[in-house]
Amino acid sequence: MSGAVSSRKAIVLVSGGLDSATCLAIANSRGYECYALSFDYGQRHRAELAAARRVALAQDAVEHKVIQLGLDDIGGSALTDTAIDVPTAPGEGIPVTYVPARNTVFLSLALAWAEVLQVYDIFIGVNAVDYSGYPDCRAEFIRAFEAMANLATKAGVEGGRFHIHTPLIDLGKAEIIQQGTRLGVDYGLTVSCYAADEIGRACGECDSCRLRAAGFAAAAIPDPTKYR
């Protein structure tokens, strides 16, 4: 690649939730100039996007890009299809809140932006501990995506090597909260609830709310979540 390539820039997927806010803080702490990327994909919990903007701003992202993406046309998940109810109790196996191939789609678009920016580092806050059975949150998926990315792209063909960073993958929710708190993350800006209202207040009942509340309790850190 040309000398214009910087190894100190990174793209960070920022959803507006607790995990990605922590992931952004970790990328910052490692010295990367961070480009935040979010998706307007027809998610029910629209308050997420407002939270993503707050998080990117509060953590000094160089740029925050929101890509329009018609995932709601595809359906198949409680998070994008209003015909499927968001569950209020954990179930067996892969949950209905799983959005088909979501991380694949998100990482593919991050890869496209990375090629344009000539950036080789992409951070995503996936988590295999509390991942609730989502297949695209596992390390083996991430490694397969990296291998594919290096074959898919002009940058890869020309000798660049993309690295998908997953600093949260082996952490429990309490550990994530402790690490983020040490790095100064303001979790009051984030929204985790699958059914948040327009101003970001949480339901307190969905899987995501329960996991978040339990994480703050286990971390012995005050929970700034606003409930309705």
Place this chain on the structure above:
Amino acid sequence: MSGAVSSRKAIVLVSGGLDSATCLAIANSRGYECYALSFDYGQRHRAELAAARRVALAQDAVEHKVIQLGLDDIGGSALTDTAIDVPTAPGEGIPVTYVPARNTVFLSLALAWAEVLQVYDIFIGVNAVDYSGYPDCRAEFIRAFEAMANLATKAGVEGGRFHIHTPLIDLGKAEIIQQGTRLGVDYGLTVSCYAADEIGRACGECDSCRLRAAGFAAAAIPDPTKYR
């Protein structure tokens, strides 16, 4: 997977161009019920989408889905960024008409729809002969994508195996046109030009126009392309 899975349905990426129209005809000829998928990704050549609709209709696709996708927000290609001129002569290496990670993004969205439809077969009309240096048109990329897809998805985790079919990958343009003509493809419905006008008339000068015209000439088949 459950008994509801059909092995006779396929998703076919249909761009409106000559290759994907042929690819759809091949999928049909192999007995698949075809679900056509196109993307409204801010491409300059908007006439492509109208052509995709015509092709899907003429070839009896069960459904034609057009997913909105803000690739123009990312830029980096002459096809989505009006600040980059479409070249009128072939250049060296990977051309400026390369859209960063485009096939990765398109296949990821096809994979998402495939999961919802419980379909394991995806057809894409990539071509490694006339691929003009696009890295994401090579067989090794396709195999890496398949490997990733089977780790990424609920269907893959549950034992399904996605297959990305690339029936054109080793064919020259003339062979593609001959095969499609045998299968009854009406190439007059398709648009290949990178700079087609609103009603689909071609410029006759871009790489894609030259390749198409040379293909019809070499195949000794009358060229139905409308030029302006």
